Amino acid sequence: MSGRTSQKKDGKTPKATGAGKAAQAKLAPKMKAKAKAKAKAAPTSAPDASPHIAAQAAPAPGFDMAAMSADQRAVVEKLSMNLARAALTAQGAIAEMALRQADRPAALSLDPFHVAPALTEVMGRLAAQPDRMMRAQADLFARYLDLWQATAQRLGGQAPDPVAHPARGDKRFLDPEWSENPVFDVMKQSYLLTANWMNSLVAEVDDVDPMVKRRVEFFMKMLTDAFSPSNFLASNPAALREVMTTGGESLVKGMENFAADLERGGGQLSIAQTDYEMFKIGENVATAPGKVVFRNELIELLQFSPTTESVCEIPLVIFPPWINKFYILDLRPENSMIRWLSAQGITVFVASWVNPTAELADRTFEDYMREGIYAGTQAAMDQCGVDRVNTVGYCIGGTLLSSTLAHMAAKGDKRIASATFFAAQQDFSEAGDLLLFTNEDWLKDLEQKMDAGGGVLSGQSMADTFNALRANDLIWSFFVNNYLMGKEPKPFDLLFWNSDQTRMPKTLHMYYLRKFYGENALAKGELILDNVKLDLGKVKTPIYVQSSKEDHIAPARSVYKGAKLFGGPVTFTLAGSGHIAGVINAPAAHKYQYWTHEELPASLTAWHAAAKETPGSWWPHWIEWLKARSGGQVPARDPAKGKLKPLGDAPGTYVKVRS
Numbered sequence: 134m135s136g137r138t139s140q141k142k143d144g145k146t147p148k149a150t151g152a153g154k155a156a157q158a159k160l161a162p163k164m165k166a167k168a169k170a171k172a173k174a175a176p177t178s179a180p181d182a183s184p185h186i187a188a189q190a191a192p193a194p195g196f197d198m199a200a201m202s203a204d205q206r207a208v209v210e211k212l213s214m215n216l217a218r219a220a221l222t223a224q225g226a227i228a229e230m231a232l233r234q235a236d237r238p239a240a241l242s243l244d245p246f247h248v249a250p251a252l253t254e255v256m257g258r259l260a261a262q263p264d265r266m267m268r269a270q271a272d273l274f275a276r277y278l279d280l281w282q283a284t285a286q287r288l289g290g291q292a293p294d295p296v297a298h299p300a301r302g303d304k305r306f307l308d309p310e311w312s313e314n315p316v317f318d319v320m321k322q323s324y325l326l327t328a329n330w331m332n333s334l335v336a337e338v339d340d341v342d343p344m345v346k347r348r349v350e351f352f353m354k355m356l357t358d359a360f361s362p363s364n365f366l367a368s369n370p371a372a373l374r375e376v377m378t379t380g381g382e383s384l385v386k387g388m389e390n391f392a393a394d395l396e397r398g399g400g401q402l403s404i405a406q407t408d409y410e411m412f413k414i415g416e417n418v419a420t421a422p423g424k425v426v427f428r429n430e431l432i433e434l435l436q437f438s439p440t441t442e443s444v445c446e447i448p449l450v451i452f453p454p455w456i457n458k459f460y461i462l463d464l465r466p467e468n469s470m471i472r473w474l475s476a477q478g479i480t481v482f483v484a485s486w487v488n489p490t491a492e493l494a495d496r497t498f499e500d501y502m503r504e505g506i507y508a509g510t511q512a513a514m515d516q517c518g519v520d521r522v523n524t525v526g527y528c529i530g531g532t533l534l535s536s537t538l539a540h541m542a543a544k545g546d547k548r549i550a551s552a553t554f555f556a557a558q559q560d561f562s563e564a565g566d567l568l569l570f571t572n573e574d575w576l577k578d579l580e581q582k583m584d585a586g587g588g589v590l591s592g593q594s595m596a597d598t599f600n601a602l603r604a605n606d607l608i609w610s611f612f613v614n615n616y617l618m619g620k621e622p623k624p625f626d627l628l629f630w631n632s633d634q635t636r637m638p639k640t641l642h643m644y645y646l647r648k649f650y651g652e653n654a655l656a657k658g659e660l661i662l663d664n665v666k667l668d669l670g671k672v673k674t675p676i677y678v679q680s681s682k683e684d685h686i687a688p689a690r691s692v693y694k695g696a697k698l699f700g701g702p703v704t705f706t707l708a709g710s711g712h713i714a715g716v717i718n719a720p721a722a723h724k725y726q727y728w729t730h731e732e733l734p735a736s737l738t739a740w741h742a743a744a745k746e747t748p749g750s751w752w753p754h755w756i757e758w759l760k761a762r763s764g765g766q767v768p769a770r771d772p773a774k775g776k777l778k779p780l781g782d783a784p785g786t787y788v789k790v791r792s
Contacts (some may be wrong), residue, residue: 156308208380214380219388226392229400247574251348251645252549258338264338267723273330287373288317305363305605310370321363328357348569351592359606363613372617383619386685390615403593404611406632411624415784417624419460423470424772424784426482427512430493431504433785434487434512435459437471439769441478446548446764448480449523450513452506452530455486456595458517458633458788461717462527464626468719470752474622477756479763480770482513484530488635488790498533498644499662504536510548515777523763527716528687529645530559535695536655539667539675551762553677553755556687559669560656561649561693563706565688566602571650576643583639590642593790599631602685627713656698673701677758679751681715682710693737704758705733706753707741720750729752 159526201209223674259266276296283293295318299306306312335353338346366376366384375383390405397403412418423437428656434450453459460481463469474481484505488497510522526534531554538552558564569575583590600607622628654660660667676699680692689707695707708715708724718725728744747754773779 140775162743164192180707210397211380212376214384215379219381219384222385222388222392226395227393229395229555230781232730237640244565245297246348246352246569247572247578248348248352251345252347252352255338255341255349256623258341259334269330269334273326276326276330277323279328280319284315284319294643294750295322297322297329297732299325302604304610305361308371310374314370315487315675317362317368320368322429323363324360328361331357340552344572345566347566348458351566351569355601358609361605361609363667364609364617366617368589369613369617372613381618382407384671385487386477386619387616390619392622394615398593401593404608405615405622406607406611406625407622408624409627409629409632412626413455414458414789415782416461416467418629419458419463419784420466421463421469421475421783421787423481423782424483424779425783426775426777426779427509427517428770428780428785429504429508431487431496431501433487433780433787434508434509435473435483435485435511435783436516436770436772436775437481437483437783438772439478439480440472440475444478444769446516447519447523447766448482448513448770449474449525449759449763450484451525452484452509452527452534453486454528454530455505456529456635456637458630459483459485459633460784460788461627461630461713463784464630467721468717470717471721473719473752475755477760478766479756479759480517482509482511482516484623485785485787487787488792489589489638490636491589494583494639495578496638497640498536498648499707501533501539501641502540502662503578506534512777514548516777517770518774520775521548523551523553523759524549525553525555527555528557528712531555531643532559532649532655535559535669535672535699536660536662536667538672539655539669540662540665541675542671543665543667551673551675551759553679553759554692554695556681556684556692556712557677557695558649558687558691559698560691561653562656563691563694565651565685565691567598568685569648570598571646573651576646576651576782579646580639580643583637583642588639590637590639592636595634595637599686599783616640635791656695669698670700670701674699675701676703677755678705679716679755680701680706681706681711686712690737693740694735697733703733705730705740706751709742718750718752720752723749725749727754729754 142546143294189479198208221306227549280296283296286293287567295312299321301331303415306321310317312318332350332353335346366372391402394399394403394405397405403607421437423435425433426436427434443504451459463471466472471481471483486505487493506524510524513522514520524534526532534552535557538549541547541549579590582594615622648660652659655667655669658666658670670708676696678696680687680689682689682690693705696703707728709727710716710718715725726746726748727750728746730744732740732743734740734743
């Protein structure tokens with residue numbers, strides 16, 4: 134049975150936000166059964182099908198069925214029947230989607246990416262340089278001549294080198310047919326030549342505002358990725374092979390998956406990335422034992438059970454991003470950072486952020502500072518009977534933590550003994566492609582969407598934005614697998630967590646996007662919280678900064694610029710991999726590597742040139758730094774026996790609220 138989820142219950146479609154969506158994960162069996170029922174309602178033989186559909190699925194005129202063997206006729210009939218069933222399933226799903234959309238307001242913008250002005254400017258600049266265009270066109274034509282020549286040589290029995298190669302890490306063309314079959318090989322190379330030409334043409338434009346050019350580059354990459362031959366049934370050898378092998382059943386399953394994803398998205402396509410029914414929070418993810426020891430409107434503070442007889446005196450309080458759930462730190466026992474830290478003799482607290490509803494739409498960044506960082510650290514100190522804590526801020530949680538450190542520095546509050554940042558930014562001048570989603574036109578659309586949602590931004594909207602940054606991996610690969618191949622997405626705890634996005638309260642989210650991404654106010658020393666002007670240069674707290682070499686959300690060069698803003702001692706580490714795998718890399722996995730260097734020269738390039746590379750996880754390097762700032766040993770702390778009365782077992786209640 135599919136692990137798809139649905140928003141439809143008892144024949145009623147809930148709104149895009151609100152309590153109705155919280156129950157969608159429980160409705161997958163009903164939704165999938167409905168899709169299958171529609172498919173089974175299709176005729177069981179080709180002659181009984183709709184004449185139009187049957188004409189499309191039937192063999193071409195003049196094809197002599199009588200001359201075929203009984204087995205061959207059975208294969209053709211099965212294929213025709215399944216093509217008809219797939220078409221009817223798709224038609225039914227699209228018709229239902231149209232009905233659901235009929236009473237909704239029109240799209241907020243015909244140009245949702247607000248790329249038209251930028252595209253006009255870039256294309257105008259290209260048109261003003263006819264000599265460059267002529268050279269570019271001549272170069273493309275020459276490359277096509279090389280491709281045609283190589284194809285002719287191959288058909289003549291030779292083995293010429295390919296003219297165009299997929300980029301390193303491009304998984305779209307891994308099927309052997311893309312290289313072994315001359316037809317598909319030509320499709321692949323022709324696409325790569327054209328896509329690379331279009332992308333490089335934009336990238337080489339001169340005298341255009343860098344942000345304007347980046348916007349067009351991003352859009353052009355999305356466009357060329359969408360038109361990859363791997364995304365179409367007729368030009369995808371693996372999908373065609375699956376159709377023939379299954380007699381068309383793969384297409385029927387694919388259209389069932391398509392219908393299920395439309396229903397799960399409430400009439401909008403929400404491509405499933407994993408089998409959501411395979412994972413249960415508190416049962417096979419987020420299983421580290423512990424207690425909820427504090428709760429307010431914004432956080433539940435979890436204290437995890439010790440696994441050593443003694444622990445370091447100063448506890449560790451972790452503040453994950455509020456855009457996701459905390460259990461990225463506790464997916465499985467073998468890669469759980471929470472369990473690993475406990476095994477190192479650290480008393481671990483984690484803030485589990487609320488999944489806000491419309492009632493919290495007006496909560497501010499200052500509220501998250503007071504009721505998150507200030508309240509969470511105070512509760513941990515009360516629970517352990519200490520006057521200091523070590524802290525971690527991950528991603529957005531790190532931006533909040535660094536802002537709070539500057540606020541504490543101004544107030545003379547010295548409760549934080551050290552701060553560690555995972556993939557967190559303070560300087561947003563080089564914040565990567567997410568900057569493209571924060572211009573004022575985009576933000577106005579976002580505000581309208583949040584107003585329509587009752588003052589919160591849906592978790593799905595956030596997921597769509599992040600998926601767009603890695604469309605081939607997080608959109609098109611699942612489009613091909615789920616729909617063209619008719620397969621169910623594989624169970625993958627990381628993608629289950631990735632899909633478990635939280636809602637964003639309007640006031641907080643718009644402030645964050647405008648002040649940090651838009652104005653870069655913290656780095657410039659212009660951010661004011663609680664009537665205090667923040668200056669990171671006044672933060673003397675020892676700082677450990679982790680960045681990841683391939684991070685596309687918090688690029689390493691951006692994180693490095695932020696590290697240089699602090700006024701105290703800073704240890705900077707560069708890990709292999711990206712935003713998630715670069716952070717969650719347990720030593721037992723023996724994966725990737727990390728770089729260290731004691732100095733902080735002017736640029737990341739200079740730092741990396743002098744850095745030492747070490748294979749494996751950066752966690753052991755960090756724990757040595759952390760323990761040096763964690764005091765002496767004290768008896769292990771039982772979460773159930775502290776000064777704060779337990780409010781329930783970990784992972785708590787906030788983490789289980791679905792968007």
